[in-house]
Amino acid sequence: MKRLRSALWLPLFDDLADPRVVARLAADAEEAGWDGCFVWDQLCRREPVRQVADPWIAPAAIATVTERIRLGPVVPALPRRRPAKVARESATLDRLSAGRLTLGVGPGSDRFTGELSRTGEELDARRRGRMLDESLAVLAAAWSGEPVHHRGEHCTVDDLAFLPRPVQRPGVPVWAAGFPGNAKPIRRAARLDGFFPADLEHPDQLAEVVGSLAALRRGRMASYDMAVGLPLGVDPEPSARAGATWWLPELEPGVRLDTVRGLLRDGPAA
Numbered sequence: 001m002k003r004l005r006s007a008l009w010l011p012l013f014d015d016l017a018d019p020r021v022v023a024r025l026a027a028d029a030e031e032a033g034w035d036g037c038f039v040w041d042q043l044c045r046r047e048p049v050r051q052v053a054d055p056w057i058a059p060a061a062i063a064t065v066t067e068r069i070r071l072g073p074v075v076p077a078l079p080r081r082r083p084a085k086v087a088r089e090s091a092t093l094d095r096l097s098a099g100r101l102t103l104g105v106g107p108g109s110d111r112f113t114g115e116l117s118r119t120g121e122e123l124d125a126r127r128r129g130r131m132l133d134e135s136l137a138v139l140a141a142a143w144s145g146e147p148v149h150h151r152g153e154h155c156t157v158d159d160l161a162f163l164p165r166p167v168q169r170p171g172v173p174v175w176a177a178g179f180p181g182n183a184k185p186i187r188r189a190a191r192l193d194g195f196f197p198a199d200l201e202h203p204d205q206l207a208e209v210v211g212s213l214a215a216l217r218r219g220r221m222a223s224y225d226m227a228v229g230l231p232l233g234v235d236p237e238p239s240a241r242a243g244a245t246w247w248l249p250e251l252e253p254g255v256r257l258d259t260v261r262g263l264l265r266d267g268p269a270a
Helices: 019-031 057-065 083-096 125-143 183-190 203-216 237-242 257-266
Strands: 005-010 036-039 070-073 103-105 148-151 156-160 174-178 194-197 225-231 246-250
Touching (some): 005 019, 005 257, 019 057, 019 257, 036 057, 057 083, 070 103, 083 125, 125 183, 183 194, 194 203, 203 225, 203 237
Parallel strands (some): 005 036, 005 246, 174 194, 194 225, 225 246
Antiparallel strands (some): 148 156
């Protein structure tokens, strides 16, 4: 069993909508032995939440005050972003952090905040899935440093090189989010660097997902990440035995700063 790494997973709302506050929390987390500090990516949240921070600026602030922990947005809805812009942002943030960026990705959902419908984004889930796959292809090509020639269903990048490249090679590690009962997200995740399953109900469910990914990857799981979000107070050890490599304690939207500081002081998983 690989060592279970621990990361703060911060919803950037209200008390956490100030990137300076987030940066200080990340610096304290690094000193306390945590392995990562990731941030939510949402444009809005329902009342009573009113303030929201940007999921690229906050990790940039984290990068400037830390040296070791991994960082990044988990998980951005790529279908509502231009892939060429994400290629630039991710390469720049990876260089700013000296190669510590992890990029979580997903198709997005209108389920919790209605942010897709409220901003005129694509609402068809299958179409968003195709947009996500096309964006991932553009990112992989862009991170190579070679000129990108892409004419797809949803975007075009015509003979453009994205330099400088990310520090990490062949590119930034990517975790795909998805529901464990759906085959398509698991097949997508098997081609990437990690999986972040949503709505896990039991560690046995995680063990089944790990088995499916191992079969698809033909056993190549030594460097593969399984990130699991668990409610506060839930012991992460059973998930680690089932194959989790990252533990992300779940914080409620609008969580108070004192609660985050208490979690930080409790420390990472043993």
